[in-house]
Amino acid sequence: MTGSYSLLVADLIGVAVFAASGASAAVAKRLDLFGVAFVGFLAALGGGILRDLVIGAVPPLAFSDWRYAITAVVASLAVFWLHPQLNRLRRTVLLLDAAGLGLFTVTGTLKALDAGVPPVGACLVGMLTGIGGGLARDLVTAEIPAVLQRDIYAVAALGGAVAVTVLSWLDVADPITLAAAAAGVTGVRLLALYRRWSAPVAVP
């Protein structure tokens, strides 16, 4: 089907960009070749493994479809060898992370809906698919998780998940509208970074 093929392509692009974000973070931490591949793999596939465990799709795609693991490893190794040409690594990590956030939120929400998870749960699964890989990457590289910092991060993912759930409910979820949802999440995240938007903090 065209639909599931588009979903595969979007998923693999998300894997590649999240792997690159993890690998960039690992290179910045001076990890070795295998550390870079491992953090890239974890960032790329951690959210999807969590999603598949939660919706009961075992073994998760990361293990049952070799294209996922290979894509993650190739993208990580590309960053390892090419990064001297990628200056300003920290900015690269943030940009790739925003792109992966959008793609994974959309595909995660769709897969949860397809697996029969009710709407509220599907939104949560979609959000966690989007933020799971970055959270795992930040935990193993000893960064404060981006999701907990004062940026619009999880909320952009949650908004995207709600949008996909509504599109699906209206039966207008096609590659165009879904790509727009993914771009919306990425755009909101990047705008929040650029304008330093932040959510309120509790009054002391």
Add this chain to the structure above:
Amino acid sequence: MTGSYSLLVADLIGVAVFAASGASAAVAKRLDLFGVAFVGFLAALGGGILRDLVIGAVPPLAFSDWRYAITAVVASLAVFWLHPQLNRLRRTVLLLDAAGLGLFTVTGTLKALDAGVPPVGACLVGMLTGIGGGLARDLVTAEIPAVLQRDIYAVAALGGAVAVTVLSWLDVADPITLAAAAAGVTGVRLLALYRRWSAPVAVP
């Protein structure tokens, strides 16, 4: 059934108090609104998600029943907005944590037994349900996990799980005896905190 309704109510109260414990910890760390909701969600539902994955109940209740997520988020937001009235936040976190520990240990053990997990495994699943959320909360807020500190914490949960398993084996597990088991876990934990009981440390 009255039994399963009581279990739902006990579970939701556990969700609310653990969410409040996570949200209080997040407010104390000066996280923003979404960070507070996220840590509250993780503390409230992390242990139960782990339990449901382990007993094969997918999608986990946290995603299949919207009341869980809503309860966690509402409790977290209540702490976010009301906390100026809650002075001594650290003490509040410890108290709520003890209450949640008791409730989740009891419901986790019961669900594992209902799912056919053998007694030793059910005790472990119950203990992990009780301590899982607090452990996740402490990891993401960069605290030393309470479970590893010199307090009677995991052992109180383990004792409660054994008590529930024995009650169930004797066929006298009803709302009264189970509430007593939960109160026992909470009481032992609070007494250990108050009297500074601690487990032995290896002789150097």
Add this chain to the structure above:
Amino acid sequence: MTGSYSLLVADLIGVAVFAASGASAAVAKRLDLFGVAFVGFLAALGGGILRDLVIGAVPPLAFSDWRYAITAVVASLAVFWLHPQLNRLRRTVLLLDAAGLGLFTVTGTLKALDAGVPPVGACLVGMLTGIGGGLARDLVTAEIPAVLQRDIYAVAALGGAVAVTVLSWLDVADPITLAAAAAGVTGVRLLALYRRWSAPVAVP
């Protein structure tokens, strides 16, 4: 069957040595009796729980077969009480960790293949079974995960997983060849430690 009995024995030996590695790390961190048992349990059974969740074998062996939990706890307590006789704890942790890495990689890969996971996925599941427990141990004791340091660690596990997959494909996977694969993983890891082999780091 002899085959599955050998697999059980190898698995339990792996549980014991990984539990001892976790308990040694916990004793070195001055954790209390329950902290030592908990870290030992997590190091011994964390990788296997992840493996069983991924291959859909729920409840995981750690919960469905009491021998696993008891072995982990007994080994942890033995370290707790006997460690004054075990001098040079850090070296002990590294040695036990290498032995557990070999055993768990082999049993994890075999179980994934038996569960019908394709070859590439089975190699990844085997590697993650081997490194998962040590990774969890390092995260909760606040050490930089060994897998991310400049040693041949994950790659030794991956090599062992590939060897087991090839042995299985050639239909010559018997206790002798599998023990050789496990010993190979352990040997490569120890040689890497002894000779300070390390993987390349990205050129700055």
